[in-house]
Amino acid sequence: MKTRTKFVIGGLVIFSTLAAISIQGLQEATVFFYTPQEVLAAPADFENKTIRIGALVQPGSVEWNARQIQLAFKVTEDSKHFIPVVYQGVKPDMFREGQGVVVEGKMQGEVFRAQQLLVKHSEDYTVDPEHQKSKEAYYQSLSQ
Amino acid sequence: MPETPRYFRALEWGALLALLGCGLWVFLGTPVESSQGFVQKIMYLHVPSVITTYLAFFVVFVTSIAYLWKRDLKFDRIAKSSAEIGLVFCTMVLTTGMFWGKPTWGTYWVWDARLTTTLLLFLIFVGYFVLRMSVPDRDKEARLASVLGVIGVLDIPIIHKSVEWWRTLHQPSTLFKTEAGAAKPSMPPELLYPLFACMLAMALFYGYLLLMRYRVECGDDTIQEHIANHPPEGSRA
Known part of the structure; x- marks a missing residue:
């Protein structure tokens, strides 16, 4: 040869x-993340597997326990299929209700135990029309 | 090497003053974005770096094809110079992206499609220079590098479309957003105009760097040619 x-x-x-x-x-x-609907449609496929779920934080579902450093909320994509998420750790600065998030962790029964909580941000940029009034007050309002 | 032409100095000062002016505008004259706050200012470095990276590698694409067609080393010198600057700007895209990602997403890095394809572009052009260094023959080097250059640049449309084709952590495009078929950037003019100014300033800076780098490349080839034609005494060459 x-x-x-x-x-x-x-x-x-x-x-x-x-x-x-x-x-x-x-x-x-x-497939960077699954949607709640996909996970709920076939729970057996996701059992005991580390996965990411990407969805919006349901407004009104957020419970922040500062003493235990635990954040609990529900995620949904279509306001029909919800997955409750429990995250042990500091609440990210950009975390808001109605915001897109990507959580990484495992399904434990009905609850998703997240090891990592990533916050998506939208491609829409906005400026508060009041921003010129007082810069100091504006910065303070952002950090709350 | 001839004396530095006067328009080089003009371009140099123009680029530097434009960058300085943009910095002042961004930090003193531009309102704070509502949802992200002050950290959104990183955009004025990140996005112009992206555009300049695309521009630099587009020049590589065009000049590499021109070299393969005409076999004139002039085109290869431009391609090499532009690829080197593109690699620097690509590094800036990745680093500013990481510094932006940590406070907003909560992580420096994820392996989503946007970030992975951008890292791929960086690695392809690192490989491009390894390839150039490993080929001793100047014409063969130019030929191989041109082929890799053309293929490597094809990653850019993939990067650009990655946020539409796949689910990513990175948000979709703000500047190229369309509404009912018409372009409609999702950003108020107070934020958009300084961004355009930053892009222009960065592109001007790129133009300056490219001219300077190209001159160095021409000088380098002249020296190499001279050495090849006048071997030092006692050498076996």
């Missing part, structure tokens, strides 16, 4: 292995 042929065969083997690995990885990675 010629050296060139060997190189071609070797190259093809390496290339196809890499391609197979990346396609497999890509299929998993491109």
